[in-house]
Amino acid sequence: MKPIRELNPQFLESKENKQHLIDYLLGVADNYLILAQRLGELCGHGPNLEPDIAITNISLDLLGQVRSFYQYISQIKGDGSTEDDIAFLRKEREYRSVLLVQQPNTDFAYVIARQFFFDVFNKMFLNALQQSADETLRALAFKGIKEASYHERFSGDWLKRLGDGTEESHDKAQKAVNDLWVFTDELFQVNESDSAMIDAGVAPDMLQLREYYYEKVENLLTEATLEVPEVPYFQKGGKNGLHSEYMGYILAEMQYMQRTYPNSKW
């Protein structure tokens, strides 16, 4: 890991750097928001009380994370836009969330597999972000890592139990893993803003951790007696604003309140 270097105070005076940082942060934070929304849909619908509460807890953890990121973005923007504006008033193409987090709650196995694929990435990411040249991001990463570690423990434990459980749970887990696998690689996609932030030492270079990610995920799948899928290509698009058909519905539900009653607060 790179040693911490402090960001040059003039760094954000460049309009270009500022825009790259904002875009980069949206690419991070929008994943939290959309996944939190997806998990929130499950409130009161868990298979039984315990996972229902656990999943809602995770949703709230992610919302807490995303608020800090959006507050930081609104501070950098400095144009009076609030965290609510950023969360609720953008158009679909302006969201930078990956396709993985938009995937529907098809069944409990999908919820767990989606969560696990994201959690492994998120924990590695927050770990690396603690070396950021940006002081605020270091603090956010430090704060988030404990929650992220628990999320990974929760989803990983469940995936093992589903895979290594009954024949039915194994088949359902395998199907979810197979279907969601194509969305994992997008987590590592690097766009222009990401590159700029990696060069500035603000963002960790997640591509370097890609191999480690798949090693970790594949080890757990094997432990869960699940097969590691092989796909000819990976799906991408969300990070560039080209979302799946699900995104419009997610946003419609999520933005309804703010658009119907403008300026209401979280």
Next chain:
Amino acid sequence: MSKEIPLWEVFIRSKNGLEHRHCGSLHAEDAEMALNNARDVYTRRNEGVSIWVVESKHITASNPQDSGELFEPAADKVYRHPTFYELPDELKHM
């Protein structure tokens, strides 16, 4: 579905130095999951620093029908409380 999942009793220690106290029960497939579930269900408002879980079937409980012979004989033996001693004034916190 939940009928097939074993029941666990949860004990939480609210802070170091205090004892674990029974705070409720939950369903889980195994001990590790029971710990996770206990964390999610019973410590989400900062209630604890340590959790014990034990599968409910391992607890042997007294039978309510036996309460006559088990507990009532103690009811009229107040002298078993150490309240009949004169305590020296120097002794605090008794």
